[in-house]
Amino acid sequence: MKKTLGIIGGVGPLATMFIGEMIVRRTKASADQEHMHTIIDNDTTIPDRTAYILDHSKPNPVPVLQRDTVKLASVGADLICIPCNTAHTFYDEMQEASPVPMLHMIRETAKRAANLGAKRVGILATDGTIASKVYQCALEEVGIVPVVADAQTQKLVMSVIYEYVKAGKDVMREQWQQIEDAMVAQNCDRIVLGCTELSIVNKELKLGEQYIDSLIVLAEAAILACGYELNN
Structure with missing residues (x-):
């Protein structure tokens, strides 16, 4: 059916x-x-x-x-x-x-990360999602170490979400590269796009295979x- x-x-x-x-x-x-x-x-x-x-x-x-x-x-x-x-x-x-x-x-995304063999996963999401720890808990439940962005990078993520995507503005590759570099520096083997506005960034910038897009x-x-x- x-x-x-x-x-x-x-x-x-x-x-x-x-x-x-x-x-x-x-x-x-x-x-x-x-x-x-x-x-x-x-x-x-x-x-x-x-x-x-x-x-x-x-x-x-x-x-x-x-x-x-x-x-x-x-x-x-x-x-x-x-x-x-x-x-x-x-x-x-x-x-x-x-x-x-x-x-x-979020549980579906955590399962996808586990199926991909991820061990240490960065979380790019809103302040609210980070504060509620829904991703941290879901990843830990499947044996993955969750990694959140540092304070400065989190500000950049929130700017991309609210000041650009929600406002209908394009995000430049140079803006996003700062975020990506910061997460790579924390030794993340995968990065979750844990906000559906970031899925729009993925669509437009064609981000790499290390990303797991929660919307997809x-x-x-x-x-x-x-x-x-x-x-x-």
């Missing part, structure tokens, strides 16, 4: 469109009718996840995320995913409210979980 996928989008909007594209491109299909039935709710009203994690006086995204799971299930979604790593800080609350199962992007991992996991095959 093929399943219908529901995507909680808007977090951010460009990453939402990109995961839709990746699902189509990575699905083995020769006609429209052989592709996955996907329902995308590009809900840009979801409050900023990092802002709330770092300061609980900010608007709470959880009730909106929970509402969106119910909404997608009510219109036919059999399985839900959300292309936002930081939102997985609230995965348990979302799954508890959801009438249908939800994929866990989620797209592929969704294809398989919904009963479809991946392109070779």
